[in-house]
Amino acid sequence: LTVNQTRESPSLFYNATKEIASYFNRRCQNAIQVHERASMTGSSSRQIEMNSNSTMSSTQSNVVILYDEGQEDGGLSNGLSLDLANKAGLLNGLYPETEDDLVKAEQALSNELAKLSMNEQEEAIFDVVGLRNNKVEDEAFLSTKLAELDQHLRKISGRKARAYEAACKLNPDYVRGKKFHLAFLRSQRFDAKEAAGVIINHFDMKQKVFANYPAEIQGREVKFTDLSPDAREFVEGGHLQVSASNDAAGRSVVFHAAFQKNYRTLESFQKQAIWYFMSCRSRNENVQQSGEVIVVYSGGEPEKMDIPVFLTQMRRAFASDIQAIHVCQTTMTMRFFLATLKLFLDNFTRFRLQAHSGTREEVDFGLRTYGINMDDCPVKPDNTLDTTFHNKWLEAQKQYEENISSPAILVPRRFDVLFGRSKRCMQHPGTMRCQLLVEMNFEEYEGEGKVERNLIAEKVVRIIHESGGRFLKWEGDSTTGAWKEVDHDVARAKVTHFFRGFRERKQKRQKQVNMSAPKRGIDSGNKTDMNASTSLPAKVLDSSAFYKKMRAGGMDGSNAESVETESIET
Numbered sequence: 001l002t003v004n005q006t007r008e009s010p011s012l013f014y015n016a017t018k019e020i021a022s023y024f025n026r027r028c029q030n031a032i033q034v035h036e037r038a039s040m041t042g043s044s045s046r047q048i049e050m051n052s053n054s055t056m057s058s059t060q061s062n063v064v065i066l067y068d069e070g071q072e073d074g075g076l077s078n079g080l081s082l083d084l085a086n087k088a089g090l091l092n093g094l095y096p097e098t099e100d101d102l103v104k105a106e107q108a109l110s111n112e113l114a115k116l117s118m119n120e121q122e123e124a125i126f127d128v129v130g131l132r133n134n135k136v137e138d139e140a141f142l143s144t145k146l147a148e149l150d151q152h153l154r155k156i157s158g159r160k161a162r163a164y165e166a167a168c169k170l171n172p173d174y175v176r177g178k179k180f181h182l183a184f185l186r187s188q189r190f191d192a193k194e195a196a197g198v199i200i201n202h203f204d205m206k207q208k209v210f211a212n213y214p215a216e217i218q219g220r221e222v223k224f225t226d227l228s229p230d231a232r233e234f235v236e237g238g239h240l241q242v243s244a245s246n247d248a249a250g251r252s253v254v255f256h257a258a259f260q261k262n263y264r265t266l267e268s269f270q271k272q273a274i275w276y277f278m279s280c281r282s283r284n285e286n287v288q289q290s291g292e293v294i295v296v297y298s299g300g301e302p303e304k305m306d307i308p309v310f311l312t313q314m315r316r317a318f319a320s321d322i323q324a325i326h327v328c329q330t331t332m333t334m335r336f337f338l339a340t341l342k343l344f345l346d347n348f349t350r351f352r353l354q355a356h357s358g359t360r361e362e363v364d365f366g367l368r369t370y371g372i373n374m375d376d377c378p379v380k381p382d383n384t385l386d387t388t389f390h391n392k393w394l395e396a397q398k399q400y401e402e403n404i405s406s407p408a409i410l411v412p413r414r415f416d417v418l419f420g421r422s423k424r425c426m427q428h429p430g431t432m433r434c435q436l437l438v439e440m441n442f443e444e445y446e447g448e449g450k451v452e453r454n455l456i457a458e459k460v461v462r463i464i465h466e467s468g469g470r471f472l473k474w475e476g477d478s479t480t481g482a483w484k485e486v487d488h489d490v491a492r493a494k495v496t497h498f499f500r501g502f503r504e505r506k507q508k509r510q511k512q513v514n515m516s517a518p519k520r521g522i523d524s525g526n527k528t529d530m531n532a533s534t535s536l537p538a539k540v541l542d543s544s545a546f547y548k549k550m551r552a553g554g555m556d557g558s559n560a561e562s563v564e565t566e567s568i569e570t
Helices: 003-008 010-041 083-087 099-115 118-129 139-155 158-170 178-187 192-209 215-219 229-236 268-282 285-290 309-314 334-343 360-368 388-401 429-440 442-446 450-466 488-516 544-553 560-569
Strands: 047-049 064-066 240-242 252-257 292-298 322-329 353-357 471-475 482-485
Touching: 099 334, 118 322, 139 178, 139 192, 158 192, 158 215, 178 192, 178 285, 192 215, 192 268, 229 268, 229 388, 240 268, 240 388, 252 285, 268 285, 268 309, 322 334, 322 360, 334 353, 353 360, 429 442, 429 450, 429 488, 442 450, 442 488, 450 488, 471 488
Parallel strands: 252 292, 292 322, 322 353
Antiparallel strands: 047 064, 240 252, 471 482
């Protein structure tokens, strides 16, 4: 408050002083509680709890922000910031508690959105709906980008690169390997400088999360057997699950059952479990190339929906391109919660955050409009978790880590062609696309001999493979089986089968048309060709145009004869 304001209205000064005193009182109480917890647990980090149980409305959510003691500016680590909350006029570290605070927060978010360029706004929208174009990965392009990434990594030194350099000494083949670097380049859309920064963050955070583990784990992938019993139980619980199907844009979908666990005190074993889950996701090529979508699903009351900021921090430490985050509530108190969450996120994340609230049916419908198949949602209507697919996915990760088998294919890609006659196989986008390619080449296929037909089938197979698609066949039973890619000859035979199937369907349709065509009788005085009607244009047979013009000319049909003549001439 300015001096003039306080002179003109002493009550403003009194209220402001009272509010500040109340604020610092809450901060002191929280600091004491955090200090006592840290002393009991021996934790080196401090948590600033941005809520006051005495003043917080029952309609608001608890959000815990983890501070990083290593940051000199006192800000939040890895993409989280208090700047926008301060710009909104809120007290430092305090989220919206009243309607006035909420208006301030929403206005600040609106102003922040207006600062983005048109290209940045379009990019955010395209990411949410899944319209981003992926780069064409030819050898020359990849070699150039890998060389750029190596140059940027060599420039980084000092304190920031200590964890990275230590990991390089332990296992240089893994840390500097092409496969490892390519994953980070894809996740950062081939921005070599950004990818280098994420790699540095990756090893820095890994060193903190697994500080009490043997040093050799820093130079390799974390395995399920490395985790503590508590961390294994957390992973097996299915609080984070991969969906059994991708979204309409071919992106992987991750469901987070936020109401199942309280993240107000994020334990070290939970961080390790989340790290393991994220590392499994980042080694999936489809996740690297197409990105992924996170659905934070809550079926409980808002106070139970504690969003782990650690997941947001993970976005800057893994080869994972999170293009959209859908936050779902089955209560109507989303406005406070969403404003709170967006205030402390970076621009990239806050404008890719979508909110869905209402009944369970309304939330599911909203997610379906974004191309997410809610039939595979692991959260049941009674708020319990279905871990059937999650257990299968976890078993596949264990087998891969023990070198028992190559990575199992559990979720087909967007352009994969699936063998099988089930509805799910026939309606898969890749299968439907292959059938469309068959239809486009059908006339050419029918007019050629056997050798030329094989060449046309080869062309269709090549188009599928060049677009990243595979021909997959299910092997095993429904619980333990997986998709397996077939060889080239079997794929060509599948395309040939599609050509035969299209021919049979076309002949069947033609037969039905001939049977349903109107048959005109032959009058004894005037013999009329029975097929004459079928040779006329479809527009003549359709009487809708005739009746429209007749109504336009008058309801009595006085000019119907002229209109009919004009229609036939047309």
